[in-house]
Amino acid sequence: MDIKTSCLGVLSICDASGYEIRKAFEDGPFSHFAEGGFGSIYPALNKMEADGLVTCTTQAQDKRPAKKVYSITTKGRLALMDALAKDPADDKYKSDFLFSMFFADFQSARRIERLIDDRISQFEKEISHLGDPDNECMGVPKMTEGADFVRRFGLHMHQAAVEFLKEEKFRAVSAALKGESLVNQSSEAAE
Amino acid sequence: MDIKTSCLGVLSICDASGYEIRKAFEDGPFSHFAEGGFGSIYPALNKMEADGLVTCTTQAQDKRPAKKVYSITTKGRLALMDALAKDPADDKYKSDFLFSMFFADFQSARRIERLIDDRISQFEKEISHLGDPDNECMGVPKMTEGADFVRRFGLHMHQAAVEFLKEEKFRAVSAALKGESLVNQSSEAAE
DNA sequence: AAGATATATTTCATTTCGATATATTAAAAC
DNA sequence: GTTTTAATATATCGAAATGAAATATATCTT
Numbered sequence: 050m051d052i053k054t055s056c057l058g059v060l061s062i063c064d065a066s067g068y069e070i071r072k073a074f075e076d077g078p079f080s081h082f083a084e085g086g087f088g089s090i091y092p093a094l095n096k097m098e099a100d101g102l103v104t105c106t107t108q109a110q111d112k113r114p115a116k117k118v119y120s121i122t123t124k125g126r127l128a129l130m131d132a133l134a135k136d137p138a139d140d141k142y143k144s145d146f147l148f149s150m151f152f153a154d155f156q157s158a159r160r161i162e163r164l165i166d167d168r169i170s171q172f173e174k175e176i177s178h179l180g181d182p183d184n185e186c187m188g189v190p191k192m193t194e195g196a197d198f199v200r201r202f203g204l205h206m207h208q209a210a211v212e213f214l215k216e217e218k219f220r221a222v223s224a225a226l227k228g229e230s231l232v233n234q235s236s237e238a239a240e
Numbered sequence: 241m242d243i244k245t246s247c248l249g250v251l252s253i254c255d256a257s258g259y260e261i262r263k264a265f266e267d268g269p270f271s272h273f274a275e276g277g278f279g280s281i282y283p284a285l286n287k288m289e290a291d292g293l294v295t296c297t298t299q300a301q302d303k304r305p306a307k308k309v310y311s312i313t314t315k316g317r318l319a320l321m322d323a324l325a326k327d328p329a330d331d332k333y334k335s336d337f338l339f340s341m342f343f344a345d346f347q348s349a350r351r352i353e354r355l356i357d358d359r360i361s362q363f364e365k366e367i368s369h370l371g372d373p374d375n376e377c378m379g380v381p382k383m384t385e386g387a388d389f390v391r392r393f394g395l396h397m398h399q400a401a402v403e404f405l406k407e408e409k410f411r412a413v414s415a416a417l418k419g420e421s422l423v424n425q426s427s428e429a430a431e
Numbered sequence: 432a433a434g435a436t437a438t439a440t441t442t443c444a445t446t447t448c449g450a451t452a453t454a455t456t457a458a459a460a461c
Numbered sequence: 462g463t464t465t466t467a468a469t470a471t472a473t474c475g476a477a478a479t480g481a482a483a484t485a486t487a488t489c490t491t
Contacts, residue, residue, distance in 0.1 A: 066469095066470070066471090067470080067471070068469065068470050068471075069470095087470095087471075087472080087473095088472095088473080088474085091471065091472065091473090092472095092473095110469090110470095113468095113469060113470075114469060114470045114471080115470080115471095116469080116470060116471085117470090117471080
């Protein structure tokens with residue numbers, strides 16, 4: 050899904066500024082499967098305004114910088130539905146953590162332990178975030194069936210990850226420890 | 241992890257051409273957490289050759305186009321270790337499937353069912369791939385402890401995904417069906 | 432014999448990322 | 462009470478990555 054469609058998705062729920070769209074990708078209901086930085090969002094909104102998919106109103110705010118609030122148009126909703134009708138691209142999971150763990154044999158047991166502990170706490174943070182009933186859909190309290198499905202999917206996956214890491218931590222650290230002692234033996238033998 | 245480090249990771253296991261590195265991202269031991277297309281791999285290899293991280297030998301082949309085989313240098317191994325020593329960036333999961341499912345309320349029950357079924361069969365395909373004992377590490381049969389850890393992690397996560405989807409399919413399709421009948425009722429009432 | 436599939440690299444426009452600059456105000460620390 | 466930090470808000474731009482097509486050769490399938 051390109052950044053434009055992702056923005057339309059957010060705007061289909063409620064009007065928002067670029068900054069608020071960013072927050073929806075960061076903390077909101079899309080946080081565990083979509084993303085986009087300012088550098089992609091603002092140009093996408095400009096392009097879509099020119100194409101008539103969204104409209105923009107500058108709102109002066111009391112005690113806050115002015116913001117440009119975008120609304121989705123009928124043409125924009127049609128574009129979103131068109132994108133939804135296409136077969137979705139394959140999911141992709143990118144993980145520096147797994148890349149590091151792949152080379153566990155070249156790293157210290159201490160390092161491996163920290164890597165796993167950090168990842169567990171990050172997953173647990175996301176679990177409490179997804180499980181939080183106050184975590185409303187951008188101020189829209191009524192969650193649709195679809196929104197709840199993806200929320201529970203994320204919850205389930207993060208829980209599975211924590212489960213695996215807690216179960217496998219001892220084995221991974223032990224193996225790293227064993228590797229270290231082999232290194233020590235060979236360096237002692239070299240002396 | 242940038243594309244250069246990912247390539248170094250592959251080359252640290254064995255020498256390879258750009259094409260073979262691509263295959264390692266597509267089907268190999270990195271397939272479920274790293275990626276990279278030709279458009280990124282070839283420029284990365286050129287850059288790294290210029291920087292002395294890899295060396296290149298053109299190998300004429302019988303009955304195949306010639307290939308450029310890259311080998312990692314000591315400097316390259318150090319660069320890989322440096323990258324491994326840094327704190328890994330957050331994992332990211334990008335899913336058009338979940339994006340579509342978020343808007344399940346606007347889609348037909350048939351569509352929702354197909355979306356879920358397709359995703360299940362994709363996950364199952366990856367499960368059999370990761371579980372396959374013949375799926376060697378680019379022809380290197382001996383799997384390290386780290387490589388096996390990430391393999392089992394991938395297996396566990398994919399299994400968790402299938403589990404969720406099979407369990408929740410009925411509920412999701414039923415909800416979509418209910419939505420359809422509401423639409424039918426309102427259009428009947430309008431007549 | 433034709434067409435599809437696999438090996439192999441290059442190129443390039445479009446898209447996205449990531450970091451920085453700019454400005455304002457609220458909250459927190461000292 | 463004042464400085465610093467965090468949050469709100471947008472714009473910009475070079476660097477990096479993506480994705481698709483172009484090019485070439487050889488094998489396998491029908």
